Amino acid sequence: MASTIEAEGLTKMFGSLIAVDHLSFKVEEGEVFGLLGPNGAGKTTTVRMLACLISPSEGSAKVGGYDIVRNPLEVRQIVGILTENPSLYERLTAYENMDFFAEAYGLSNAQEKRNRIRELLEFFELWDRRNDKVATFSKGMKQKLAIARALVHKPLILFLDEPTTGLDPESSKEVRDLIERLSRHEKRTILLCTHRLEDAEKLCSRVMIINRGKSVIVGTPDELRDRIAGQPTLQVTLAKLDQKVIEVVKELDFVRVVNVDESTSRLIITLDDVQSTTPDVIRSIVYAGGMIISVNVLRPSLEEAYLRLVRGNRVEDSESHTCL
Amino acid sequence: MFSVLLPVLIILIPSLASVPGTTLSGLETMIRNLPKHVQDELAGMTEQQVMIYIMSLYFFAPFFLIIPLMASSVIAADSFAGEKERKTIEALLATPISDSELFLGKILVSFIPSMTITVISFIIYSIVVDSLSSTIFNGRLLLPNLVWILLIFGVAPTVALASIGLTVMISAKVKGFREAQQISVILLIPILALVFGQVTGAIIFEPIMVAALIGLFAIIDSVVFKIGVKLFKREEILSKLA
Numbered sequence: 181m182a183s184t185i186e187a188e189g190l191t192k193m194f195g196s197l198i199a200v201d202h203l204s205f206k207v208e209e210g211e212v213f214g215l216l217g218p219n220g221a222g223k224t225t226t227v228r229m230l231a232c233l234i235s236p237s238e239g240s241a242k243v244g245g246y247d248i249v250r251n252p253l254e255v256r257q258i259v260g261i262l263t264e265n266p267s268l269y270e271r272l273t274a275y276e277n278m279d280f281f282a283e284a285y286g287l288s289n290a291q292e293k294r295n296r297i298r299e300l301l302e303f304f305e306l307w308d309r310r311n312d313k314v315a316t317f318s319k320g321m322k323q324k325l326a327i328a329r330a331l332v333h334k335p336l337i338l339f340l341d342e343p344t345t346g347l348d349p350e351s352s353k354e355v356r357d358l359i360e361r362l363s364r365h366e367k368r369t370i371l372l373c374t375h376r377l378e379d380a381e382k383l384c385s386r387v388m389i390i391n392r393g394k395s396v397i398v399g400t401p402d403e404l405r406d407r408i409a410g411q412p413t414l415q416v417t418l419a420k421l422d423q424k425v426i427e428v429v430k431e432l433d434f435v436r437v438v439n440v441d442e443s444t445s446r447l448i449i450t451l452d453d454v455q456s457t458t459p460d461v462i463r464s465i466v467y468a469g470g471m472i473i474s475v476n477v478l479r480p481s482l483e484e485a486y487l488r489l490v491r492g493n494r495v496e497d498s499e500s501h502t503c504l
Numbered sequence: 505m506f507s508v509l510l511p512v513l514i515i516l517i518p519s520l521a522s523v524p525g526t527t528l529s530g531l532e533t534m535i536r537n538l539p540k541h542v543q544d545e546l547a548g549m550t551e552q553q554v555m556i557y558i559m560s561l562y563f564f565a566p567f568f569l570i571i572p573l574m575a576s577s578v579i580a581a582d583s584f585a586g587e588k589e590r591k592t593i594e595a596l597l598a599t600p601i602s603d604s605e606l607f608l609g610k611i612l613v614s615f616i617p618s619m620t621i622t623v624i625s626f627i628i629y630s631i632v633v634d635s636l637s638s639t640i641f642n643g644r645l646l647l648p649n650l651v652w653i654l655l656i657f658g659v660a661p662t663v664a665l666a667s668i669g670l671t672v673m674i675s676a677k678v679k680g681f682r683e684a685q686q687i688s689v690i691l692l693i694p695i696l697a698l699v700f701g702q703v704t705g706a707i708i709f710e711p712i713m714v715a716a717l718i719g720l721f722a723i724i725d726s727v728v729f730k731i732g733v734k735l736f737k738r739e740e741i742l743s744k745l746a
Contacts, residue, residue, distance in 0.1 A: 194743075231598055234739040257600040267595030284599040329595070 189239035214384035260335035285333035320351035576618035662721035
């Protein structure tokens with residue numbers, strides 16, 4: 181059974197509103213693929229279509245090799261989903277929630293079910309609270325329990341909708357570490373919906389930025405930064421600014437712009453290709469007598485790239501669905 | 505209350521039949537519509553015995569159809585509407601439980617406790633009636649009899665399933681629990697018509713009539729279930745999330 185996701189022209193209309201507009205993408209086995217976009221971009225609607233909760237208006241998709249329209253039961257069997265709301269039964273205990281959903285996902289063998297529930301609750305450090313009603317749990321604990329529930333039947337494909345929303349930094353990190361482990365060590369395919377750039381940057385091998393239902397751009401976080409927010413710059417901090425050093429750097433063929441920050445004795449250099457030309461720049465500065473204190477490559481942040489896109493700033497090739 | 509207070513009152517009230525001015529005139533229509541063999545049996549009874557016999561075996565019989573409806577209405581109305589309000593429905597819909605399994609599950613979660621209450625109520629009612637009336641009937645036990653067995657174990661479950669099925673369907677369509685409960689009250693009307701019919705003597709629960717009711721409601725149950733599953737749409741339920 182494949183553990184990939186393929187969407188082709190996936191569209192969802194609610195009346196005249198186009199919530200998802202001809203999305204096409206493929207997620208490979210073991211990949212963490214991010215759907216990044218502002219509120220109302222169509223992320224949750226996309227996940228609901230792929231999880232066979234709602235049907236597409238147009239287009240098609242396959243999840244784990246199963247068609248989402250023709251084989252919805254099979255899709256739901258192989259997918260684990262963390263919904264936008266944790267959707268936990270607050271009047272039941274943690275164990276009862278896990279037990280109910282384990283049964284719902286087909287774990288009928290009592291011993292296997294008990295072992296699996298214990299394994300997950302212990303992993304999420306909820307075992308000691310297994311007999312407490314979920315209503316008494318903190319937000320972070322509920323989120324962890326909801327993720328545990330999504331994993332109870334060992335799905336190969338996971339849909340995680342805003343997994344760190346509302347969590348404190350410590351809990352967010354725990355969830356991110358878990359997602360990384362699921363992808364890297366357990367080779368699960370993960371579709372991650374988020375509007376948190378930190379999550380997308382740290383977790384996703386590729387990100388699709390969507391806005392108003394449309395795919396704006398797809399690529400790795402590095403590619404998106406380079407493509408949208410521009411090339412990284414080289415920041416060289418000197419012990420003392422020297423005009424001769426500045427002139428030498430400006431005259432280099434591959435240097436486009438040199439900005440000088442006199443307050444910090446810093447040169448901010450825009451290059452054609454940071455990767456290959458940084459050693460030459462450093463060598464030139466040293467030969468010209470410059471005393472280098474530190475060298476940094478400043479990458480434009482994914483946040484800058486993202487904000488530029490969703491606020492509609494000019495982006496090269498933004499009209500086409502650009503895949504990098 | 506049905507099971508204890510009512511039979512107590514039923515057995516005590518007939519003692520007033522011996523007070524001048526009280527008669528069985530209010531039950532004449534019902535007595536006239538009883539099967540011939542029952543009328544023949546009543547002819548050999550005292551007024552007190554007739555009163556107890558009619559009231560405990562016929563007059564209050566249809567009220568036991570209301571018990572499962574009332575006991576199940578809240579749970580059935582809450583089945584999908586409550587989950588929508590509490591935002592727990594999405595994870596349930598995301599499971600590989602089929603539409604028919606979901607629908608049936610929601611019906612059973614109302615049906616089982618309501619029928620349990622009904623059967624227990626009937627057992628208590630029978631014990632109270634028999635305890636209080638056995639001396640009046642010279643040791644004869646009035647309950648259970650064939651009609652009551654068919655009523656409790658045949659009519660009540662089939663009526664309950666039809667009502668619960670319709671209420672669960674409504675629950676899946678509306679936004680919230682209150683709406684579902686208010687609309688489902690309408691379903692009591694046909695049952696109240698049966699109750700009224702029996703109380704006034706227009707309808708008498710005798711074995712053939714009861715068997716016909718079981719058959720009729722069994723067909724209705726089947727139709728309700730099929731339509732309920734057909735109309736069940738996960739997308740529509742999610743679109744009505746509060």
